[in-house]
Amino acid sequence: MSAFSVTPSLKQGRRILSLWLPRLPTDRIKRQRARSGALHDAHRSLIVAAKENNAWQITALNDAAAKLGLEIGMPLANARAVCPDIDVCDADPVADTELLNAIADWCDRFTPLVALDAPHGLFLDITGCTHLFGGEAALMEQLCATLTKQGFIVSAAIAGTSVCARTLSRHKHGRIIAAGDEAKAVKPLPLYPLGADDAIMRGLRRAGLKTIGDVAARGRAEITARFGAAFTALLEAALGQGDSPISPRKPLPDYIVEKRFPEPIATDAVITTTLTSLAGMLIAAMDKQGKGARLLEAAFFRTDGVVRVITAQTGQAVSRVEVVDRLFRERLDAIADPLDPGFGFDMIRLSASHTEVVVQQQSDLDSRARDNDEVIGLVDRLSARIGPRRVFVHLPVDTHIPEREAGPMPAQWGLIEASLAPWPLRIIGEPPLRPLRLFERPEPIDVALAEFPDKPPHAFTWRRINRIVRRAEGPERIAMEWWRSQEPQPTRDYFRIEDDIGQRLWIFRDGLYGEILDKEEKRVDPKWFVHGMFA
Template identity: 45%
Template sequence: MHVIVARQGGGVVLVASDEQASALGLVPGMSLVTARALHPALSVHEAAPDADRALLDSLADAAERYTPLVGVYGADTLLLDVTGAAHLYGGEEGLLADARTRIQARGFHLRAAIAGNPVTARAVALYGAGGIIAPGAEADAVNDIAVAALGLDPARRASLERLGLKRIGDCINRPRAPLAERFGKDFIDKLDALIGRVETPISPRRAWPACVAERRFAEPIGHEEDIRRSLLTLAADLKRILEKCGQGARALELAFFRADGATRMIRIETGHPLRDPQTLLRLFREKLDGLSDPLDPGFGFDAIRLSARHVEDFTETLTSLDAQEDFEAELVALVDRLAACFGARSVQRLAALNSHSPERASRLIPAQSVGALALDFSAFAPMEDDAPVRPIRLIEPPERVEVLAEVPDGPPIRFRWRRVLHAVIRTDGPERIAPEWWRMPEGTPTRDYYRVEDEDGRRFWLYRDGLYDRETGTPRWFLHGLFA
């Protein structure tokens, strides 16, 4: 005999009880003290709403085998839009039976109903006998259901019951105007929704994918070669759909449905709209190879779905004489492969930001998201035989160095960085870089940058933080970069 409890208000109350406990009258809402007094041998567990939610989410994932449109309602309800999906199971009875078998195999009890709209289905499943409600039969189906199914607040529910309106059927045939006056307009709306007079959309966890290709297998498949082959047909199917609407996929999802109910989703993103099956397959292969916990077919997958989650217009690239374009396409494909394999953040390009501040002038950003960002550093292009004025590597954050200078506002003549002493033989500077006052806190000191070279030809980018005498009495020095 088990019950789940949670802290509510001042005390601990039951939020759920198993069949045995319910039969003994231990119902949700009762305080734990009372329950214990009635049945001292009670086994009590604390509620874990997060774990419940995760469990429901995993069931929702598994339910995606029937349709990509799955909504989670409350703590224990899944709503599925199965429009057009039932024929795969030999009709709605077949679908319902399949769902029942699968969910029972995972140790759950299922109350389920299929109806023309989600409100009716939910009410019949939770408060009625479940099953399939034919279009037009909604009013009959909900006739005997308790008014609790309307989801009203307790005050209105209580006054309904005081009037003897206990079942939905009691309300349906009453004149509507007095009911609306007494219980509010939304009461009538709820009633209409329940009997299917108004359309209610379900709000799915995720948007309907732009394009979907799906394969179901009478015999679950598990061999690598079988999986590869079905992925290829899926990718080819998807390509045909994408071609029809002139689009390519930017974000894709591959869902593997295992015969035992476990579901695995693999997602990839691409740098530009794609539809070539081989390329898609290669990207997914990279991703699958790089998974820390590999795809486990168990006793086999009985359905695989490939969906394009985000699409963009596809511009047909003609095979041209221009080798450059082919190269560019190949480069984009390489970036996609590397990103699939090592993560989008690991594959980077340098973006030029319009800033005087050295650390802000250049930033490594994910290569796939470059888009409209400027890669134009032409302001720093080499000029004749002038030495480069910026280092090839930037030390971020700058590192403190001990500096010996002839004069406090002069160039360094010796400095110590990471415990190594460098004697400076050449310097160039200072190049004064003022803080961007609109971005930096007030009082951020001006920096005087020096390019220096030590006696072995190593070159460094140092700066003095703060103008001597004007901003600081004892300026500190930092190393900010290394030249080749």
């Protein structure tokens, strides 16, 4: 079990591992066929084709097809002429991207800083975490060996900049370059590993420049004037003379603890026990800085490369192990898709992605503090079981439209705001001005023409029941917010009424008699609705 910092060491310098999967589309097809039980001849030529510029061209191929002289970008008709019985599959960039993201999720076991290098590569910032795997060489060997066992062709390199590592991985697998030796390592290489545009590559070849060293020997002003500042920046990053930061796929967690297993685990008892011990380590690490977790994430890494992530949010900063343990027990019991261990988990990680300073309260002097903790704990348990987007509180909205006066918000993030919100005060002894139950949509009622325009109807039909109005108060006139709607909305007149069976309703007339809404003198035909019930 280990906990490690996610802040790189400035003395050590950045270390970037570039991972390249040159046959990703064909490897995906081969793995897909193996899972479905279809027979696949590894020595048979396989290409992936897509329609580009109104012509079918090769976008990917396996080693067997490459040995026949086929290349990416070659027309499909030419490829069939070389090998008539070649296996052709349609390109699926979406599936390739999904697979690359799945591999990136699996690479999180080595470092939380993983970035995509589209279309078939990844960057891993391994600064400060190589000692957990026995050094840079051991880390790269373990990573590549596991991916090879899973059916991928890989090439990797490690250097001080991402562009240098990427250039080396495109040329030869397994290079590890010490800090400061980037220029010496890349100068003998040909130009194609740089990954520059085809137009720039053709210009360099016409100028007689064959290696990266040949280009580096030219003046920077000359290179920039001929090929642009972007290519100059690319060249300097490859030589280790410029910075080339990567963009990690996920935000960096504040705290991370993890446990690796020499033998895969699969039983629920071991999983829950491991989560409890990891929670203790995480809380201890946060407690040193007076922090508590608001967003927790548990990642389960399976031996076959599948990663399952479960998150738990909290209404206030959590600083107790038993609370974290209870939240994840609720999440594991409530997830619709059970946590399938497959052939077992070889690593479990617990991280705190969002932390806050813990505010200590004297619950013995303030009884409300304990009540608040119980309410927040209940909200957290309900959110963990049925989802945080299904437990709401309502906050007041600055508007006079009845159906918009309160807006929903997830309770875990708005419980304190809701308790402190300035809700309208009710005068003691006076009847409520708004109904206790407001309908989601006003329900229409049938009324005869009112005898007086500013009075409610004497009788109406609602929900197939004829009702007689015994008492009424109003009207309360509410004009619609004209700046929120493209079309003019009619004015409403609200009445509080009591019918002959003692039911108290909130009804309104949608529009005034003779009201004009637009310049075309479009008049309103008023209609009546029930909007809520007082009791």
